[in-house]
Amino acid sequence: MTVVTPVRESSSRLPRAFWALWVCQLVNRLGSFVQPFLVLYLTQGRGLSAGTAGAVAAAVGAGSVVSQLVGGWLSDRVGRRRTMLVGFFGTAAALILLGSARSMELIWVAAFTVGLMGDLFRPAVQATVADLLQPGERVRAYGLLFWAINLGFSVSTVSAGVLANIGFGLLFWINAGTSVVAALVIWSMVPETRPVVEQASRRPLLPVALRDTTFLLMILLQIGYATIYFQGYSTLPLAMSGDGLPNSTYGLVIALNGLVIVVVQPFVSRYLTKLDRPKLLATSMLIVGLGFGVGAVVSTWWGYALSVVVWTVGEIGFAAVIGAVFADLAPVDLRGGYLGLAGSMSFGLGSVIGPIVGTNSLEHLGATTTWLACGVLGVVLFAGQLALAPALHARAAGTASAEAAT
Template identity: 60%
Template sequence: MSETETLTPAGRQRLPLPFWALWACQLINRVGGFVLPFLVLYLTQEQHLTAAMAGAIAAAVGAGSVVSSLLGGWMTDHVGRRRTLIVGFLGTGLAMIALGSVDTLPLIWVAAFLVGVMADLFRPASSALVADLLGPEARVRAYALLFWAVNLGFSISTLSAGILASFGFGLLFWLNAAACAIAAIVIWRLVPETKPERDPDEPRRGFVAVASRDTVLLLLLVVSIVYASLYFQAYSSLPLAMAADGLSNATYGIVIALNGAAIVVVQPFLVRVMPRFDRSRVAGGSMLLVGIGFGIGAFVDSAVGYGVSVVVWTLGEIGVTSVLMGLYADLAPVDLRGRYLGLAGFTWSVGTIIGPLAGTAVFGTFGPVTLWIGCAVVGAVCCVAQLLIGPALRRRALVPA
């Protein structure tokens, strides 16, 4: 047990002050995350771009996030957790100001890409910091609490951003940048560097060489990419299916809002229960539940029916998100921890690309019923695969990283 770890009278590890400072940063960052949900509206209404061009610029943010996950992992291991967090938050703020200030198309493209690169630098650093501070069992609770903070902040942000936008889109960019600056200050004042010291007599290992021979890691990466591709049907195929059933965009907005509401309400209760169970089994069962949730879409055509679907796959999402990062942390060697956790974020970014492309292609070619049944099958496949690699994951968790 590290110096920062303490136990409650009941024997459960108490989460230390640096973790709660990180939790506060996640909340502040998401509460102030006004720009990205309204980026397409800003580009079409303020910059007078076409919807297609606005969508392409939004995709540039996604392309930046792919780079960000890998770069953030490298910085976490080489530069340090604390410095990577500060650079990520301050860099995001500056990139947001740039995006809200430029008005020529090439500069908008560059600024959007930089926002993507900077905005996700903090993810591997924060995940590695949690793994440094806490043991395997406490990580489940910690990662779940971070996920809850993100969704609480997102709920507050989306409710307030619409009101703030009425005063001008420029205000959103400056407030977003201010939130990033506050988060950086909290890290600077309250979070110490937790990067383990490397023995100078030990040769530095190549990340690619180690990761490419880690069969368990490679299998987990494949499962994670498939799961992420499944999950992102919520923001690509689901609105198309609801529109095909004659439901309005406003109805989709209300239905998808159930996702954040369910997380905010339910997760504080589940976070107390999940650490009692094997993490790989929780992940597998939760992936199956996500598939079933989307599969419900094959049998519904009303707002209520889709709302039930969203609530079901949200319960699965809570389970997956709460334990998956802990599984990667268990696998990660200490000297490569940031880059292993960066790969976890990379799978999410890949899913944002594959999921919408594959889902909309199936939807357009075979129809929504085939898509939703296919989602249920994909969820079942992810579950089986996760359970099959579970014993290897459990063995690795027992070995000090």
């Protein structure tokens, strides 16, 4: 198999194309108005029942799971740049269709298409960063992208509430507009970085990935992490309500997640690049588990706020390094597919498993048991990730050697 990789920057300054991706992520998140308000739009603007609106929102989620698989495959087959352009332009069209749809059939189709197009760019962006940068620079780069996402989302959640009062239709059009702007940034500033692979030597993704034991174990650990993480958006509001706290308090408490990330991330990103990646990943998952475990002994707003701050610190470490770890695992010719499969299987499945397991545990076992289980799972993930560290180090060294030789 012959693989020709692009020339990558090796200085401490990140390349112009990376900052274009950073701007793209920020703009895209600044306009992410529709999904947080989709259920309200469907119930208030379209008169659907809460159950039907929730099912439509689930259709968006189903599209997102498929999206990363498709996006990873496309980024390896047709190119990173083309995949991102299709994703952003396609998202704009799907949002406009969803905002104007009247029949339930069209609403279902448009909702699934929004999910399908909306996450198409993610593995392509991650693969482009890995193509552009040396392995030692990737932690910093992925951390900066994570910060841009949270900065944009923090602003959008506030402004979306104001815009929704003017009219839900405005949310769809502005969200679509920011997707177009993101596409234009890619079009004008991001080159194609996909390594050139001889067609005769191109390998199929799944047969390679399914034989990759280290990769599969990593996905299993990340499903566990995502199961804990999504308690913050499913079980936590129910637990706080059960303690007699109003819904507005949950909104303020969960807003600390974005605030802490925006404030802390820029100051720790360079420090995180110096740490051992598997150990940082293990420690971060432990902190997230213990942060949720704090919920077992609190019942006040400030107690829950402390819990959110603790698990957000863990999230910062996790988000900074996870992309780099999976990039180290990925064969160069299957990088996009590996990253897409990792995102779809870990967070895709975790976003389904977490809310189901957490809410049922809360209902049948109680809040204390549910939060203690999160803490215990965090300890298990910590031990599992440390046990996998030697294999991850070996793969990272092998990937770096292979990239240096091309």
